Structure formats: structure tokens, C-alpha cells
Amino acid sequence: VAKREGGARIRLFRPEMGERVLARQRDKADLRTAVADGQLVLHYQPIVDLATGRATGAETLVRWQRPGHGLLGPGEFIGLAEETGLIVPLGNKVLAGACEQAMRWREQGRALGVTVNVSTRQLSAPAFLPSLDRVLKTSGLPPERLTVEVTESVWADEAAMRGLMDVRETGVRVALDDFGTGYSSLSYLQRYPFDVVKIDKSFTGNLDDAGRTAGVVRCIVDLAEVLGAHTVAEGIETQEQADWLRAAGCDYAQGYLFGRPDLAENWDAQPSVTG
Ligand code: C2E
Ligand code: MG
Ligand code: MG
Ligand code: MG
Numbered sequence: 123v124a125k126r127e128g129g130a131r132i133r134l135f136r137p138e139m140g141e142r143v144l145a146r147q148r149d150k151a152d153l154r155t156a157v158a159d160g161q162l163v164l165h166y167q168p169i170v171d172l173a174t175g176r177a178t179g180a181e182t183l184v185r186w187q188r189p190g191h192g193l194l195g196p197g198e199f200i201g202l203a204e205e206t207g208l209i210v211p212l213g214n215k216v217l218a219g220a221c222e223q224a225m226r227w228r229e230q231g232r233a234l235g236v237t238v239n240v241s242t243r244q245l246s247a248p249a250f251l252p253s254l255d256r257v258l259k260t261s262g263l264p265p266e267r268l269t270v271e272v273t274e275s276v277w278a279d280e281a282a283m284r285g286l287m288d289v290r291e292t293g294v295r296v297a298l299d300d301f302g303t304g305y306s307s308l309s310y311l312q313r314y315p316f317d318v319v320k321i322d323k324s325f326t327g328n329l330d331d332a333g334r335t336a337g338v339v340r341c342i343v344d345l346a347e348v349l350g351a352h353t354v355a356e357g358i359e360t361q362e363q364a365d366w367l368r369a370a371g372c373d374y375a376q377g378y379l380f381g382r383p384d385l386a387e388n389w390d391a392q393p394s395v396t397g
Contacts (some may be wrong), residue, residue, distance in 0.1 A: 274304030323357020
């Protein structure tokens with residue numbers, strides 16, 4: 123076995139592997155440039171109040187307009203950003219852009235809050251809170267208009283968890299993203315205050331599986347209510363899903379049914395969002 127492992131290790135130095143290392147270095151350099159030179163593009167997706175059908179906020183979703191590659195989704199570069207630490211300056215750009223956009227909406231008479239996805243790595247950096255404070259001051263956005271979205275992975279990182287609770291002290295709201303797909307722990311949920319629980323689209327997309335998923339979603343909605351948190355259902359694509367969630371007591375929803383993530387400029391074209 124040792125010999126085989128040795129063989130495997132030698133194979134690490136195949137020329138293709140060297141190419142992969144080079145490609146990664148190029149990606150990293152390009153991503154650094156992207157953050158510095160304004161190649162990051164912010165899309166916003168409406169978050170709709172299920173009782174009224176109106177948008178009350180927007181989730182900020184980052185894209186990279188990469189020269190020669192087109193518009194890349196976060197799945198293609200957030201991982202690299204996290205591994206290289208570039209997530210910190212990238213995340214600050216997203217935060218600043220989102221807060222400025224929320225202020226612009228405010229000036230247009232639209233009371234829309236914004237949510238921003240924040241990775242555990244970002245939160246655990248001691249500089250996060252001061253930069254958040256700076257962004258809020260610079261933009262003038264009232265903290266309660268901003269929601270920070272984190273995933274359950276935050277519970278595995280003590281520094282990030284502490285950072286998160288400091289964030290909440292400033293009045294910024296905290297949402298638990300993709301709830302139910304990570305390491306859900308009732309004791310953590312009970313111990314730490316969250317303002318919003320976002321029900322992952324893997325649940326909302328499976329509501330017709332003979333009642334099992336529907337039962338779980340009902341429990342999540344009830345649990346959130348007991349804990350004093352609002353619920354947002356993700357990935358709503360059909361009216362049936364929206365109707366069912368509303369009847370189940372879910373507060374808000376997000377999904378292609380209401381609007382795809384898009385540039386703020388294009389929001390006027392979306393009927394569900396105006397007014
Ligand atoms: P997320 O926070 O759970 O965002 C929701 C994802 O679901 C988005 O994908 C959105 O485009 C997609 N989506 C929305 N409605 C529907 C629907 O009706 N059907 C389906 N099938 N999908 C829908 P996106 O934009 O590709 O983002 C993927 C993930 O990347 C996000 O998941 C979030 O975890 C991460 N991300 C996005 N922006 C940022 C950012 O600025 N910073 C960090 N750290 N992560 C980000
Ligand atoms: Mg999110
Ligand atoms: Mg989500
Ligand atoms: Mg998700």
C-alpha cells in the first residue's frame with residue numbers, strides 16, 4: 123500500500139498537474155484584478171411578502187464579468203475567493219454596493235431592505251465588524267435595512283459565530299441561509315438569535331413527495347416562529363408552491379416565479395417589484 127501511495131504521490135508531478143497549478147494562479151490573479159477593477163457585478167433578486175405579493179427586499183448576488191469568459195456565477199469563483207482570502211475585499215465590495223443600492227431605492231421612495239451573503243471566513247476576520255460599520259456610515263443606510271445571510275457552517279467556527287453576534291448588536295439583521303442542508307442543530311438555533319430562517323430550495327422544490335417534505339417544511343416554519351424568526355422560502359418557481367407556503371405560514375418567498383436575479387436597473391421591468 124505504501125508503495126502505491128508513493129506512486130500516487132509521484133503522479134502529482136504530471137505536467138497536467140503543473141498546468142492546473144498555473145491555471146489556479148492565473149485565476150487568482152484575475153480575481154484579484156476583478157475585485158480591484160470593478161469587474162464584479164451585483165444582481166438583486168426580489169424577496170416577496172407572501173401575504174401581499176409585494177417585494178419588501180432584495181438579495182444581493184455577486185457575478186464576475188470576466189473578460190473572455192462572460193458573466194460567471196458565484197459557484198465559479200467564491201470557493202477560490204475563500205481559499206485565497208480574496209473573499210474579504212470581495213465581500214466588502216458587495217456589502218458597499220448593496221448598501222448604496224438600498225439607499226438609492228430609498229431615495230426613489232422604495233422601502234426595500236437588502237440582504238448580503240457573508241461567508242464564515244469573512245465573518246471570522248477581526249476586520250469584518252469595523253468595515254461593516256464603515257460601510258453603513260458611508261452609505262447612510264439604517265442598519266436594520268441590512269440583513270447578513272450566513273449558512274449553518276458558521277456554527278463550526280467560534281470566531282465567526284462571535285463575529286456574527288457582534289454584527290447583530292449593531293442592529294443589522296441575521297439570516298440563516300439554506301436552512302436544513304448543513305449541520306442543523308436545534309441547540310445552536312435555540313442558543314443564538316437569528317432574525318430570519320431561509321428554507322432551502324431543496325425543500326420547497328420537493329413539496330409533492332407524498333407529504334414528507336411538506337411535513338418537514340411545516341416544522342421549520344413552526345420552529346422559526348417559536349424562536350421569533352421570520353421565514354423566507356427559497357427557489358419558488360410555481361404559483362402552487364407559493365400558495366402552499368403561504369398557507370403553511372411562511373412569511374416571505376424568493377424565486378424565479380417572482381423575479382430572477384438581475385441588475386437593479388432592470389428592476390423597473392419587473393411588475394411584481396414596482397410600487
Ligand atoms: P444562495 O444565497 O442560497 O442564493 C440563492 C441562489 O439560488 C442564487 O444562485 C439564485 O440565483 C438561485 N435562485 C433563486 N431563485 C431560484 C429559483 O427559483 N430556482 C432556482 N433553481 N434557483 C434560484 P447564485 O446567484 O448562483 O448564487 C449561489 C450562491 O453563491 C448563493 O446561494 C450564495 O451562497 C453564494 N453567493 C452569492 N453571492 C455571494 C456573495 O456576495 N458573497 C458570498 N460569500 N457568497 C455569495
Ligand atoms: Mg443567500
Ligand atoms: Mg440561500
Ligand atoms: Mg441556496
